[in-house]
Amino acid sequence: MTAVRHRTTSNYPQGWSALAGLPGAAWLALFVGVPVVALVVRVVDTDSLRVLRTSVPWRIGWFTLWQALLSAVTALAVALPVTWVLARHDFRMRRTVRAIVVSGFLLPSVVVGTAFVGMLPASLQRTWIAVVVAHAWFNVAVVVRVVGARWERIDTGLTDAAALLGAAPLRRLRTVTLPLLAPALAAASALVFLFCFTSYGIVRLLGGPGRVTIESDIALRALQIGDVGAAAVLAVAQAVFLIVVATLSTTIGPRIVRGVALPRIAARRIGIGAARRPRIAKMIVAVTLVVVCAPLVTLVVGSLRVGSAWSLGGWRSVFGGETLRGSVDVIAAVSTSARVAVVALVIALVLGACTAFAAVHGGHRGRIGDSLVLVPLALSPVTVGLGIIVAFGPNAGNLRASWWIVPIAHSLVALPLVVRLLVPVLRAVPAGLRDAAATLGASPWRTLRSIDLALTRRALAGAGGLVVAVSVGEFGASSLLTRRGAETIPVAIARLMARTGDVLRTQAFVMSTLLAVLCIAAMILVERGDAAR
Amino acid sequence: MRIRLVMLVVTAAVVVAACGGSESATKTESGNAEPVTLTLLAHESFTPSEGIFDEFTADTGISVEIVRSTDAGTLVTKAALTAGAPEGDVLWGVDNTLLSRALEADVFEPYRSANAEFLDADALALVPNDEVTPVDTGDVCINYDTAWYADRNVAPPTSLDDLADPRYRSQLVVPNPLTSSPGLAFLLASIAKYGDDGWTTWWEKLRDNDVLVVESWSDAYYGPFSGASGKGFRPLVVSYASSPPAEVVFADPPRDDAPTAVVVDTCFRQVEFAGVLRGTKYPEQAKRLVDFLTSVTFQNDLPLTQFVYPVHRDATLPDVFVRHSLRPDTPLTLDPARIAAGRTQWLDTFSSVMLR
Numbered sequence: 029m030t031a032v033r034h035r036t037t038s039n040y041p042q043g044w045s046a047l048a049g050l051p052g053a054a055w056l057a058l059f060v061g062v063p064v065v066a067l068v069v070r071v072v073d074t075d076s077l078r079v080l081r082t083s084v085p086w087r088i089g090w091f092t093l094w095q096a097l098l099s100a101v102t103a104l105a106v107a108l109p110v111t112w113v114l115a116r117h118d119f120r121m122r123r124t125v126r127a128i129v130v131s132g133f134l135l136p137s138v139v140v141g142t143a144f145v146g147m148l149p150a151s152l153q154r155t156w157i158a159v160v161v162a163h164a165w166f167n168v169a170v171v172v173r174v175v176g177a178r179w180e181r182i183d184t185g186l187t188d189a190a191a192l193l194g195a196a197p198l199r200r201l202r203t204v205t206l207p208l209l210a211p212a213l214a215a216a217s218a219l220v221f222l223f224c225f226t227s228y229g230i231v232r233l234l235g236g237p238g239r240v241t242i243e244s245d246i247a248l249r250a251l252q253i254g255d256v257g258a259a260a261v262l263a264v265a266q267a268v269f270l271i272v273v274a275t276l277s278t279t280i281g282p283r284i285v286r287g288v289a290l291p292r293i294a295a296r297r298i299g300i301g302a303a304r305r306p307r308i309a310k311m312i313v314a315v316t317l318v319v320v321c322a323p324l325v326t327l328v329v330g331s332l333r334v335g336s337a338w339s340l341g342g343w344r345s346v347f348g349g350e351t352l353r354g355s356v357d358v359i360a361a362v363s364t365s366a367r368v369a370v371v372a373l374v375i376a377l378v379l380g381a382c383t384a385f386a387a388v389h390g391g392h393r394g395r396i397g398d399s400l401v402l403v404p405l406a407l408s409p410v411t412v413g414l415g416i417i418v419a420f421g422p423n424a425g426n427l428r429a430s431w432w433i434v435p436i437a438h439s440l441v442a443l444p445l446v447v448r449l450l451v452p453v454l455r456a457v458p459a460g461l462r463d464a465a466a467t468l469g470a471s472p473w474r475t476l477r478s479i480d481l482a483l484t485r486r487a488l489a490g491a492g493g494l495v496v497a498v499s500v501g502e503f504g505a506s507s508l509l510t511r512r513g514a515e516t517i518p519v520a521i522a523r524l525m526a527r528t529g530d531v532l533r534t535q536a537f538v539m540s541t542l543l544a545v546l547c548i549a550a551m552i553l554v555e556r557g558d559a560a561r
Numbered sequence: 562m563r564i565r566l567v568m569l570v571v572t573a574a575v576v577v578a579a580c581g582g583s584e585s586a587t588k589t590e591s592g593n594a595e596p597v598t599l600t601l602l603a604h605e606s607f608t609p610s611e612g613i614f615d616e617f618t619a620d621t622g623i624s625v626e627i628v629r630s631t632d633a634g635t636l637v638t639k640a641a642l643t644a645g646a647p648e649g650d651v652l653w654g655v656d657n658t659l660l661s662r663a664l665e666a667d668v669f670e671p672y673r674s675a676n677a678e679f680l681d682a683d684a685l686a687l688v689p690n691d692e693v694t695p696v697d698t699g700d701v702c703i704n705y706d707t708a709w710y711a712d713r714n715v716a717p718p719t720s721l722d723d724l725a726d727p728r729y730r731s732q733l734v735v736p737n738p739l740t741s742s743p744g745l746a747f748l749l750a751s752i753a754k755y756g757d758d759g760w761t762t763w764w765e766k767l768r769d770n771d772v773l774v775v776e777s778w779s780d781a782y783y784g785p786f787s788g789a790s791g792k793g794f795r796p797l798v799v800s801y802a803s804s805p806p807a808e809v810v811f812a813d814p815p816r817d818d819a820p821t822a823v824v825v826d827t828c829f830r831q832v833e834f835a836g837v838l839r840g841t842k843y844p845e846q847a848k849r850l851v852d853f854l855t856s857v858t859f860q861n862d863l864p865l866t867q868f869v870y871p872v873h874r875d876a877t878l879p880d881v882f883v884r885h886s887l888r889p890d891t892p893l894t895l896d897p898a899r900i901a902a903g904r905t906q907w908l909d910t911f912s913s914v915m916l917r
Binding site (some may be wrong): 083248257258426430512 | 630647649776780787909915
């Protein structure tokens with residue numbers, strides 16, 4: 029692996045390749061670096077810190093913490109049985125079932141929130157239970173992906189041997205499987221925890237008064253109360269906490285949860301009919317499918333009902349162009365989202381490809397952009413939005429009030445993902461091909477085009493799908509930055525859900541259904557690009 | 562081949578995006594020769610009669626497009642964040658509880674309406690520098706379900722004190738002042754009544770009396786409150802002094818008497834304003850729109866569409882309004898300067914007392 033990496037640097041002039049990382053680094057410095065500095069200045073400059081002397085942030089922080097822990101535990105509990113079935117059993121439609129189970133994570137938080145509003149009984153709505161249930165549902169996919177990948181690599185010979193020695197199933201689980209799974213379990217829990225900790229869309233739609241995460245309190249203060257100073261304090265505090273947790277989970281975590289390196293083996297699955305208790309496995313699959321699909325079905329059903337009667341009124345009002353009192357212009361929202369996604373796509377793809385290229389071919393200087401790109405990941409989307417609001421006010425050309433700021437924010441959220449996706453693909457391009465091209469007289473440009481670009485184009489398409497999916501579903505930064513009359517789809521859905529009226533609610537379901545389909549389509553592109561690795 | 566296709570798509574995408582950008586640019590930059598369309602930013606409750614602006618358009622050639630935001634708080638905060646590069650030309654619906662925030666951010670271009678001399682003097686006095694113009698007034702009060710108390714032969718509460726009385730335990734639902742403007746008005750009512758030292762104690766008593774805090778006014782009024790939809794179980798809610806006539810006007814089947822009534826000693830006066838947004842491309846046209854919003858024509862439309870009181874002296878109140886609405890003689894009020902200084906702190910205190 030190292031040898032290959034070393035060889036790849038030989039084809040392109042290192043200095044020039046490193047320069048390719050410059051645009052991305054500059055972009056991040058301007059739209060992430062400057063806002064972060066502005067936030068910190070805001071925190072130390074004013075009496076914003078007053079908020080820390082009240083009990084409010086501590087109470088909100090406590091709720092944020094325990095609901096995230098509880099959500100992570102619940103997600104594990106719901107997801108582990110089906111992870112086991114999928115990792116250990118073979119059956120017709122296994123791939124389809126897995127695709128359906130992991131599809132939940134592709135959906136925008138606003139869509140999931142809307143679905144749960146439609147599904148949960150009124151008595152549970154706007155309670156912490158609703159928040160935790162939706163979080164757990166959302167993250168089943170994370171557990172299945174992360175834990176499942178490791179479970180498949182555990183040699184069944186080990187458990188068979190334990191069985192032969194007389195260990196009961198539970199004992200085998202405790203002494204063989206769980207210890208081997210531990211690193212994956214820890215990684216999955218950490219991911220789910222971080223995700224739920226910064227949850228915003230779900231909490232906005234399902235949390236009640238006082239049941240807010242730090243993330244949604246930041247947005248509430250910035251957007252509704254107009255207390256930007258306190259919002260900045262909370263944003264900085266949350267960012268520090270997130271960085272500490274992420275660092276701990278990657279440094280100390282592996283030392284506590286010591287995992288054995290598992291050899292890469294072909295997953296050995298037994299036919300579900302041949303399993304010792306086929307009925308249990310089948311039941312787990314059936315129950316999980318029902319749990320996973322119920323909210324999505326609710327969404328579609330909800331879009332076909334107005335009040336308590338079946339009706340196509342929602343769809344007709346969306347496409348018929350009639351404007352309802354208190355409604356939003358659905359066509360306008362779709363076209364805004366499309367326009368924003370296209371701009372974000374171009375920015376993120378061009379900058380992402382350049383940054384990835386520099387990281388692979390530009391030596392250590394080229395990797396600066398690659399590490400900078402992680403910064404927006406550590407910040408939450410609401411913090412990115414708030415930083416832009418604080419940094420680019422009237423003294424900086426009032427950029428925050430411009431239409432362009434939304435796609436710019438989306439490009440920041442998507443950029444790390446694009447780079448993560450492209451770097452391994454670019455790295456995997458065999459250096460020999462480039463050597464051959466050079467030998468045949470191809471210029472570096474020609475080599476770039478006909479070797480690297482040609483071999484990564486599926487990955488590029490995948491990255492493009494990812495940017496589109498991120499952009500059309502993005503809610504945190506958008507909710508702070510969108511202009512009136514230029515709402516993106518998620519912002520429009522959240523506005524509809526905040527109102528009363530049967531038709532408005534139905535319209536929200538219609539838009540959520542549309543958005544869900546859009547995201548799933550975009551992510552199919554990603555999966556196909558991913559398969560090209 | 563494929564790569565060329567990708568390039569083509571990307572180029573097309575850029576062109577589409579660029580076109581999109583220029584399209585919106587031409588919309589706002591069209592010169593004075595073209596007919597002007599003003600964007601009127603407002604909150605969700607701004608619902609004038611269909612076609613009310615036709616007369617204005619016929620007289621001036623200026624069209625009006627209404628763009629609504631969810632709640633007054635977001636409306637004003639967003640205006641503050643875009644001060645100087647506004648999202649519209651005129652803003653309707655900043656009230657006395659939020660005005661300070663807008664003024665601090667320098668959101669408006671001062672203008673003294675041509676109708677100023679005919680407007681409610683008390684309301685006008687709130688804005689000595691004419692940053693905005695008062696357009697309507699209303700009162701946020703406790704509403705109660707009359708049938709609920711009649712059926713049980715219990716007297717409804719008559720004061721804020723009563724709400725903390727165990728006799729009215731588990732009966733009140735209020736919207737969260739952090740997210741709702743009537744909620745904020747009700748919080749200010751308690752501060753006006755009990756002062757800086759006493760209001761938190763009163764809320765603690767309310768809390769012990771099992772008051773229910775929900776997200777928004779509509780969540781409260783159409784949810785747990787029993788007087789509106791008949792689905793809820795709580796007979797007391799924070800709403801408007803004009804909610805009872807609204808119940809009569811929208812009653813289906815029609816009815817003569819309101820199903821709800823107002824506790825007059827709990828009312829807090831809300832004054833709403835409209836103003837020209839600083840940075841508008843059409844300041845002159847925007848000023849004419851403010852004049853129209855304060856004209857008798859428009860003011861007469863307010864009571865039955867938005868259930869607020871006009872500020873124009875010559876505006877007339879419809880019968881149903883006079884009969885079922887209630888106008889407290891001495892509503893609770895707070896000095897705008899005091900609201901400006903205290904609001905965020907009060908909200909944090911409320912939050913720590915009530916949303917534990």
